[in-house]
Amino acid sequence: MASHRRPKQPSRTRVTVLTATAAAAVALTSQTAQADPKPTKTEVKAKVDKLYHEAEAATEKYNGAKERQETLKEEVDNLQDKVARGQGELNDLRGELGSVASAQYRTGGIDPSMQLFLSADPDNFLDKAGALDQLSGKQAEALQKVKAKQRTLAQQRTEATDKLDDLEDVRKELGDKKQKFQGKLAEAQKLLNTLTAAERAKMQEKEQRASRAAGDRVELGNEAPASQRGAAALSAAATQQGKPYVSGATGPNSYDCSGLTQWAYAQAGVSITRTTFTQHADGTKIGKSELKPGDLVFFNNLAHVGLYAGNNQILHAPKPGAVVRYESMDYMGTFQFGVRI
Missing domain, CATH: 3.90.1720.10 (endopeptidase domain like (from Nostoc punctiforme))
Incomplete structure (x- = not known):
């Protein structure tokens, strides 16, 4: 009767080595398949130039936001100056109104007909009565001025608050725009860093030649x-x-x-x-x-x-x-x- 032997199992060490080798081979194959080929110097230059164009567009938008910021800041400063001057004028008008009220109070609150009855000099009373009417007219005029100045001040304060809100929005926009063009420039530099030192030097030399040539006499026609x-x-x-x-x-x-x-x-x-x-x-x-x-x-x-x-x-x-x-x-x-x- 034939004997049936169980096949010999590979050692644990051998299995581990084979598994690790297979995994490394798969990983290497995967990396090789996924790795992008290194861009050529021409491709890098084209991408860098594109990024520079995009950075320039972002710079122009940044410049526009900065200009708006400066304009708004000037407008806010002018409005705040107007509000300060207007508050001073309002305080002066209130002072005038108080003077009118004090003068009216000093004339007394007695009924005009009783004042005429008690007056030893009717002609003098009539002169005072005319002055009293004039005083009331000044008081009404002063009140109108105070009300008008209060309305103007309220409008200016509202406008200044709105401008300050706009200014804050522009400041945030300014930060975003600056970050964008700086990011484009950093990305361009990162691309340039993928080149060898010799390749970068050659590109720089070409750029310097272009700049030097621009300094020479250019044929512009007539x-x-x-x-x-x-x-x-x-x-x-x-x-x-x-x-x-x-x-x-x-x-x-x-x-x-x-x-x-x-x-x-x-x-x-x-x-x-x-x-x-x-x-x-x-x-x-x-x-x-x-x-x-x-x-x-x-x-x-x-x-x-x-x-x-x-x-x-x-x-x-x-x-x-x-x-x-x-x-x-x-x-x-x-x-x-x-x-x-």
Whole structure:
């Protein structure tokens, strides 16, 4: 009779080793399948440029909120000054009203007919009676002034309270906008950090070459400006070449895109608003074929603005890490329209 032996069971140590090896292999395979390939330098640059455009749009919105904050703060201060002055005027009116009441009280509360009966000099009494009537008229007038001033003060206090609420909302919005553009810049830097030191150096060298080339003589053609103020603004901006782009900066040491255009037109004696989202309404919109030197040119859903310089070139503050320079419109992204100031 054949004997039936039970198959030999693998040792616990062997099972553990095999299990761990299999798990590691599965994990490695899974990681390999899930891991994204490292982006190329070209892909990183494209993503970084996109983030810079998004950061610039957020910066312009931040600038707009900051401008509203400054306007509201000025309005609140003016209203609070008016309320303080109005309270002083109300106190003076109340003082006048008190003087009138005191004078009336001193005439006595005796019935006029009894005063006439008791008076040794009827003519003198009639003079006093006329003065009493005049005094009552002044009292009524003083009362009306007090009531009107109280209404005005109540309106001003309500308006000041509303403005303070608006100011608080804008301050919160300002914080959100700042956080957004700073986040975009941080994300761009994180992407740049995925490159090797050599790749980053090569990108930086290319950017520096672009900035140096912008400092060289640029062929702008001989297009005539549409106006003297446009020519003056462009000429002023040209003196700022080489100065760095800084988010929120309006000169004279650094600029963002709309900060440069606002500064340039201020040198020409023209006041324009602060951001791309408002500057587009500061003049007359024109098409690309109508552009003349000194016109404002807008790109990428109003996220960027520069000054048209002629021969398809613009003069602008490009992006973080760059300086004020001339650049072909072909590299600016989506053209929106021009604006003639």
